[in-house]
Amino acid sequence: MHGELTDGRIVIVGASLAGLRAAEALRAQGFTGSLTVVGDEPHPPYDRPPLSKQVLLGIAPADSTGLPMRADPKAEWLLGVRATGLDPLARRVLLDGGESLPYDRVLIATGTRARPWPNPAEAALDGVFTLRTREDAAGLAERLDAGPERVLVIGGGFTGSEIASACRERGLAVTVTERGPAPLVGALGGTLSKLAAVMQRNHGVDLRTGATVTRLLGDGRFTGAELSDGSRVDADVCVVALGAIRNVEWLAESGLAAGPRGLACDAGCRAFTMYGIVTDDVFVAGDVSRFPHPLFGYQLLSLEHWGNAVAQAEVAAHNMVSPGPLRRPHLALPTFWSTQFGLNIKSVGVPTYSDHVVIAQGSLEARRLAMVYGYRGRVTAAVTVDMAKVLEYYQHLIETAAPFPPPPGAADRALAAEIPVPSDVPDPSVLSHGPTVALTGYVPDRRLTVV
């Protein structure tokens, strides 16, 4: 084995999905040295996706989503402790309170947090929530239990839509506002976003598109909001679902390539410095990372995907204990799921990296379909609605850069699928919600860089 790499001191910053899976993988890869995981939340790692699904539906309490370990990584867990800086020269993680932890290699897995409502006084009104943590979910679930008159959800991205779905399932009146033309449009493009809008309205959501909330009203307690179209919504609970912010501020003085889109790294999860020089002892994984992908023109991807946090953590851990030639690239295709309004939406690839789409199987009317996305004549993504079993096939087409539109035989129709239509991916700056997949590089024919 590679003596010095499987021994020594490794510190992981961020005690959530990526941090836990990396800790386990380090041990599985033979790391026998000291392993410390620092996390600013007071809880052991827990799972977030159920917070907008099972927890809001009342199927599981907020404090029940603790992540199971694959095997105990025998780490020291410093929970409720915030990292305040990284000194790459002295190789130390600085902690709140003045202490510091020495490391030989460090993994940064500090993820994201909810983007707050921009007006702090309005955000502080009783009844205004964001949804990222266990506490957020517990507080919101309690309010929903109390049977509010109406819930206002600001932002029609995946999280906002799942919250609206849970509210409707509980029989609560809900209004969703989205600045873009339809919910999910930033992630899925024009055609599927129209289906999302129909689903919301059919399920009784008061959906207001092309509108923004300009003011939250209330005197101590939230009572409603004013909209940009001059209308007013009376509600007693408000959920701000405007997307996520990368937890990179603590790296401001570190000299690393950390910015609003995350901490940039190479295909082997090694962080870049702000000069674009790759480090060899600072690694990154999960929502906080920004990494190049060969299938998408080597652009840097920023993902907020559960599956990516797991896959990238495993590659990072492998590379932390392996010498150069044995290191692996993180090439997993982005994959995502969301359940809302009784539909199971799954995605593989990068739907926003597209110019055209075609429905290859099923139909919008049947609410069951596989939509294939193409960019400059090759397949770059696929999204299924209640057709998860076929996704793997399209994943293969993406991985092999198959021609778009997919040939007959790739579809269950006699004809070679429908005529491709423009994918209608809007400029993300017109949306309320942040996209959960963002290309942050240069696309000659489109501006996709997000602020």
Next chain:
Amino acid sequence: MRTVVDLTRCQGYAQCVFLAPDVFRLHGEEGLLYAPAVPDDQVERVRRAAAACPVQAILLGEEVSGGAR
């Protein structure tokens, strides 16, 4: 014990729903919802579900113990 399902892998085969209906259930045609906290009397059933899942998407285990220092 806790369970988590890798829903990027899950294809809605629903074997788990038959084997441990108190823990796993389908929501709509193929969306899977589950209770992450597994009561003691369900552990054996969830273990069987995990073994039967055709895409090995179910993980059962202990959560990390210990709270804030």
